[in-house]
Amino acid sequence: MLLPAITSAPFSFSSLRLTNPISPHPRYVAVSISAQASPANSSYSVSDRDLESRGFVLHRTVSDLNLDHLNSVFAAVGFPKRDPDKIRVALENTDALLWIQYGKTQRPVAFARATGDGVFNAIIWDVVVDPSFQGLGLGKAVIERIIEDLLRKGISNIALYSEPRVLGFYRPLGFVADPDGIRGMVYSRKKKKN
Numbered sequence: 001m002l003l004p005a006i007t008s009a010p011f012s013f014s015s016l017r018l019t020n021p022i023s024p025h026p027r028y029v030a031v032s033i034s035a036q037a038s039p040a041n042s043s044y045s046v047s048d049r050d051l052e053s054r055g056f057v058l059h060r061t062v063s064d065l066n067l068d069h070l071n072s073v074f075a076a077v078g079f080p081k082r083d084p085d086k087i088r089v090a091l092e093n094t095d096a097l098l099w100i101q102y103g104k105t106q107r108p109v110a111f112a113r114a115t116g117d118g119v120f121n122a123i124i125w126d127v128v129v130d131p132s133f134q135g136l137g138l139g140k141a142v143i144e145r146i147i148e149d150l151l152r153k154g155i156s157n158i159a160l161y162s163e164p165r166v167l168g169f170y171r172p173l174g175f176v177a178d179p180d181g182i183r184g185m186v187y188s189r190k191k192k193k194n
């Protein structure tokens with residue numbers, strides 16, 4: 001999922017705010033990126049045109065997104081399967097999202113979304129690539145674009161939670177764990193003893 005991180009210039013960490021995680025999990029490491037907004041930078045590792053030529057279609061809205069199919073991708077990577085009605089509400093309350101559809105099957109194969117206050121802060125959630133399509137650059141393509149979309153809106157404090165095994169995926173994309181020693185914390189309700 002998501003987290004905050006720090007990097008060297010032009011990035012500098014300013015603050016971290018965790019908001020309403022759908023499924024907080026202690027395995028996740030919080031990382032964030034805080035950038036001086038530089039919306040002009042749109043040098044993606046793979047261009048929209050290249051993606052298209054490989055049969056992938058980029059989407060930035062939920063229209064045409066089949067939530068059952070999205071849920072199947074979540075399930076395929078081991079995310080808990082969630083109630084599609086709740087996913088719909090979560091997506092309605094999402095500030096930015098990006099998903100990639102494979103033209104041949106019309107199914108979503110990569111997805112990420114960000115929630116936030118629309119001005120200062122955003123947290124990226126539900127980063128996922130269908131296992132059959134992993135290793136093709138789609139995860140990177142999605143994250144690069146969602147960051148760019150947020151920066152264009154002037155939102156420069158971008159965080160996410162990462163499973164430890166995925167830290168190496170996020171680092172080259174500008175995310176840093178424990179920026180300036182700041183640690184993300186997640187509320188974890190203790191079970192009552194009977």
Ligand SMILES: CC(C)(COP(=O)(O)OP(=O)(O)OC[C@H]1O[C@@H](n2cnc3c(N)ncnc32)[C@H](O)[C@@H]1OP(=O)(O)O)[C@@H](O)C(=O)NCCC(=O)NCCS
Pocket residue numbers: 001002077127128129130133134135136137138139140141161162163165166167168169
């Ligand atoms: C993590 C995930 C989104 C990566 O997507 P992907 O499409 O397979 O990754 P990409 O092909 O875009 O890889 C981009 C780069 O990251 C590297 N990379 C990918 N996964 C990595 C990992 N787990 N650790 C370290 N590096 C990784 C790739 O080698 C590639 O490097 P390169 O640019 O030098 O060639 C995908 O594997 C996935 O959905 N995993 C299961 C769900 C999950 O863990 N989501 C994140 C929850 S925090």
